[in-house]
Amino acid sequence: MNTLFEHAWILTMDDAFAEYRDGWLLVSGGTIAALGGGEYSGQAEIDERIDCRGGILLPGFVNTHCHASMVPFRTMGDDCPDRLRRFLFPLENEAMTPELVYLGAKYGVAEMLLAGVTTFVDMYYFEDEVARVCRETGMRGYLGETIIGQTTCDSPDAPYGGFALAEEMFARYRGCDLVRPIVAPHGTTTLDGDALRRCHELALRHDALMTLHVSEMDYEMKHFADMGMTPMQFLSSIGAADEHLLAAHCIHLTAEDVALMARQGVRVAHCIGSNTKAGKGVAPVKALRAAGIAVGLGTDGPSSGNTLSMFDQMRLFAVCHKTANHDRSLFPAREIVALATRGGAQALGAQGEFGQLRPGMRADLVLVETGSVNMFPVYNPYSALVYSANASNVEAVMAGGVLRVRDKRLTQIDLPALRAQLLEAMGPFTASAAQYADII
Numbered sequence: 189m190n191t192l193f194e195h196a197w198i199l200t201m202d203d204a205f206a207e208y209r210d211g212w213l214l215v216s217g218g219t220i221a222a223l224g225g226g227e228y229s230g231q232a233e234i235d236e237r238i239d240c241r242g243g244i245l246l247p248g249f250v251n252t253h254c255h256a257s258m259v260p261f262r263t264m265g266d267d268c269p270d271r272l273r274r275f276l277f278p279l280e281n282e283a284m285t286p287e288l289v290y291l292g293a294k295y296g297v298a299e300m301l302l303a304g305v306t307t308f309v310d311m312y313y314f315e316d317e318v319a320r321v322c323r324e325t326g327m328r329g330y331l332g333e334t335i336i337g338q339t340t341c342d343s344p345d346a347p348y349g350g351f352a353l354a355e356e357m358f359a360r361y362r363g364c365d366l367v368r369p370i371v372a373p374h375g376t377t378t379l380d381g382d383a384l385r386r387c388h389e390l391a392l393r394h395d396a397l398m399t400l401h402v403s404e405m406d407y408e409m410k411h412f413a414d415m416g417m418t419p420m421q422f423l424s425s426i427g428a429a430d431e432h433l434l435a436a437h438c439i440h441l442t443a444e445d446v447a448l449m450a451r452q453g454v455r456v457a458h459c460i461g462s463n464t465k466a467g468k469g470v471a472p473v474k475a476l477r478a479a480g481i482a483v484g485l486g487t488d489g490p491s492s493g494n495t496l497s498m499f500d501q502m503r504l505f506a507v508c509h510k511t512a513n514h515d516r517s518l519f520p521a522r523e524i525v526a527l528a529t530r531g532g533a534q535a536l537g538a539q540g541e542f543g544q545l546r547p548g549m550r551a552d553l554v555l556v557e558t559g560s561v562n563m564f565p566v567y568n569p570y571s572a573l574v575y576s577a578n579a580s581n582v583e584a585v586m587a588g589g590v591l592r593v594r595d596k597r598l599t600q601i602d603l604p605a606l607r608a609q610l611l612e613a614m615g616p617f618t619a620s621a622a623q624y625a626d627i628i
Contacts, residue, residue: 189236189589190214190215190216190235190236191235191236191237191589191591192212192215192228192237192238193212193215193238193240193553193555194239195212195239195240195241195242196210196211196213196242196245197240197242197243197244197569198211198245198246199245199545199570200223200545201246201247201525201530201543201544201545202544202545202546205522207569208225210225210226211223211224211225211226212226212227212228213245213545213553214228214230214232214234215551215586216232216589217551217589218550218551218590219547219549219550219551219589220546220547220548220549220550220553221547223545223546223547241558241559242558243555243557243558243559243583244555244556244558244566244573245554245555246525246545246556246573247306247529247530247542247543247544247545247553247554248304248305248529248542248552248554248585248586248587249303249304249307249532249554250306250308250528250532250533251300251305251307251308251309251485251486251487251496251498251532252308252309252434252436252457252484252485252532252535252536253309253311253399253434253436253437253457253459253487253488254296254308254309254310254311254488254489254496255310255311255312255488255491256292256293256296256300256490256496257284257288257289257290257292257293257296257310257312258489258491258492259295259299260288260292260610260614260618261276261489261491262490262491262494263494264491264621264628266465268628271627271628274627275621275628276491277338278624279620280313280341281339281344282620283616283617284313284314284341284342284617285341285613285616286314286317286342287317287613288610288613288614288617289312289313289315290317290318290320291609291610291613292610293312293317293318293321294321294606294610295607296490296496297322297601298325298598298601298603298606299496299497300496300497301585301592301593301598301601302579302582302585302598303496303499303579304498304554304579304582304585305327305498306327306328306554306585306586306587307328307329307330307533307536307542307552308327309329309330309332309370309397309399309457310329310330310331310332311332311399312333313334313340313341313342314342315331315332315333315334315357316333316353316356318331319357319360319361319367322367323364323367324600325592325600326366326587326588326592327366327592328366328368328542328588329367330369330370330397331357331361331367331368332369332371332372332399333353333357334350334374335348335351335371335372335373335379335383335387336348336350336374336375337379337380337383338378348383351386354371354372354390357369358394365588369394369396370391370398370434371387371388371391371396371397371398371399372398372399373387373400374400375400375404376400376401376422377405377407377408381422381426384423385426385427385428387400388426388427388428388430388432388433392432396432397432397434398428398432398434399433399434399435399436399457400435400436401437402419402423402435402436402437402438403420403438403439403440404436404438404439406468418440418441418442420435420441420445420449421444423435424448429448429452430452430453431452431537433455434455434456434457434535435449435454437457437459437463437468437471438456438472439463439468439470440469441475441476446472446475446476446479449476449481450479450480450481454481455482455483455484455534455536456473456483457483457485457486458473458486458527459488459492459493460505461488461493462487462488462489464504464508465493465494470508470509470512473505473519474509474513474518474519482531482535483527484527484528484531484533484536485501485502485505485527485532497578497579498528499573499577499579502525502527502528502573502574503574503575506519506521506524506574506575520570521568521571521574522570524570525570525573525574529544530543531543550589551586551587551588551589552586552587553585553586554585555583555585556577556583557581557582558572558581560581562577562578562581563576563577583596
């Protein structure tokens with residue numbers, strides 16, 4: 189199957205940031221075969237031509253931190269302090285089921301596809317159900333079963349049941365392109381040191397990513413300050429801060445932390461939307477990038493950040509970092525688009541697979557139309573993506589060489605039917621949530 193995108197403003201996001209103002213891109217099977225400017229004059233037999241009508245064609249977005257199945261929690265307790273311990277953990281234990289995880293993840297994947305996301309990193313419970321969604325929808329997921337030092341909805345009898353479930357994920361999905369198992373300990377204070385060492389050993393054994401929440405919470409920072417160190421220094425002390433580590437959030441890093449991370453190859457998933465919504469602060473991404481640390485953007489879950497759109501993250505990133513550093517020139521729009529695409533791929537160690545548009549790369553791409561009222565005029569396509577565009581401007585999305593979104597509609601997911609299924613499945617969950625009505 190050969191698909192030709194033509195008359196597009198192509199942003200390759202390659203090492204030279206090459207652009208084609210009126211360009212074409214040829215997809216053959218699941219990979220990019222060729223691209224260039226002007227009219228296509230190649231010899232390949234074209235099965236489908238897509239007229240982009242001057243729209244912006246760029247790599248699919250990479251969401252480096254998410255809990256997609258938490259859609260049922262969206263708008264619940266948004267202004268509640270310490271909600272993780274006050275009702276999120278208890279409600280998950282009481283009401284999350286495999287069916288709810290599956291339907292929530294499928295709804296979350298639908299939302300991400302409609303917003304141009306083609307790869308995401310996920311940490312949650314019953315993660316095998318999220319893997320099922322990836323295989324059904326064509327979305328690539330780096331999926332980690334939550335490992336935590338307490339009983340959970342999918343391990344109700346003993347803490348740390350996630351270890352066995354993670355091992356099952358590695359055995360079941362070894363070699364699967366769409367499902368990339370990872371190790372996902374919850375956080376630096378929700379597991380003990382021995383368990384975190386075991387997590388790192390598991391990641392080493394499978395040559396996989398390990399991701400967890402790091403330097404995010406005030407009480408986390410105090411816990412380690414009382415021990416005379418930072419969370420990142422603690423991870424380093426147990427041998428867990430290396431190139432396998434994708435550290436999520438990293439709000440309260442010190443200069444010493446940044447230097448340590450640069451030396452040891454740690455990568456970062458930066459979630460500006462959820463971090464600023466919770467009033468936690470703005471991570472020192474300027475220092476991280478200056479140190480050469482790979483940084484990708486993440487939406488966090490639909491409970492923490494409410495939206496699974498990377499357009500929101502890009503705009504918030506610009507606004508918050510420029511304000512925090514009192515520098516309007518900091519992080520030009522092109523750099524922000526890079527964080528959302530090639531930067532995410534680099535954070536996952538997959539820069540040779542996706543995140544750029546060049547021959548041989550996977551055909552994961554998004555077409556953003558420029559015909560809507562909010563998209564005129566376009567002098568700088570990067571600025572248009574960061575400051576003007578939103579998910580409603582996504583015209584088409586291709587993942588793995590297959591159009592998953594066409595004419596702003598999902599091609600393989602019946603969204604109204606899915607929403608009805610999810611709403612019905614949420615019945616017991618909503619009933620359980622009623623006991624927290626005074627705080628949510």
